[in-house]
Amino acid sequence: MIRNRLQAVLGRIEAACTRSGRSAKEIELVLVSKQVDAGLIQEAYQTGIRDFGENRVQEWLAKRETLPRDIRWHMIGHLQTNKAKHVVGGVALIHSCDRLDLALELQKQAEKKGLTVQTLVQVNTSGEETKYGLSPAEVKKTVSEMCRFDRVKLGGLMTIGPFTSEESEIRKSFRTLREIRAELQNDFPSVDWHYLSMGMTNDFELAIEEGANCLRLGTAVFGARSKVEN
DSSP states (O other), X not given: OHHHHHHHHHHHHHHHHHHHTOOGGGOEEEXXXXXXXXXXXXXXXXXXXXXXXXXXXXXXXXXXXXXXXTOEEEEOSOOOGGGHHHHTTTOSEEEEEOSHHHHHHHHHHHHHHTOOEEEEEEBOOSOOTTSOSBOHXXXXXXXXXXXXXXXXXXXXXXXXXXXSSOHHHHHHHHHHHHHHHHHHHHHOTTSOOOEEEOOOXXXXXXXXXXXXXXXEESHHHHOOOXXXXX
């Protein structure tokens, strides 16, 4: 079942890339495994997937003990400052750095461990109050401060599309993130702004068409869960 769903998703990614004049090789797929049984994660792992995303630190800590060590874990949910110590050195990429005090705590924890931590800056491009993330107007100033932290390696941007069926609004949200990245590439050329992490089960094809190169998909592969994917 997992393999079949994954193949269907990969086919849709390929088609969206073709429509956009892009190569599917540009797209990194992170399977969102929150509230997913370890057995299903193992099944997805056996298809060749190595990148999995979790929303909650405690759930991730429990799962990683029973799953293959070469899994590349991504922290994609809101990260509390007091949980930063757990993810430094434990995840490949944090997608959800949305405030300066979190970046500072990541810096402190990375210094303690003699490590660096790669993170994306989360931007609230839809303006929805229910979402975390910097407002577009805050990004440049906050990034300027974050660039002072030598242990925190900024690697791009992340956003969550609006909860709407209006395609134009979804595209606008994704396009805004792409435009912000272009500005940051100009203003902070020493930073590798590679990642545009945007696109989930309900909107990933639009995200690809608007420039996404990292998708966060859960329901499309693992099936529906008891809570809404966000």
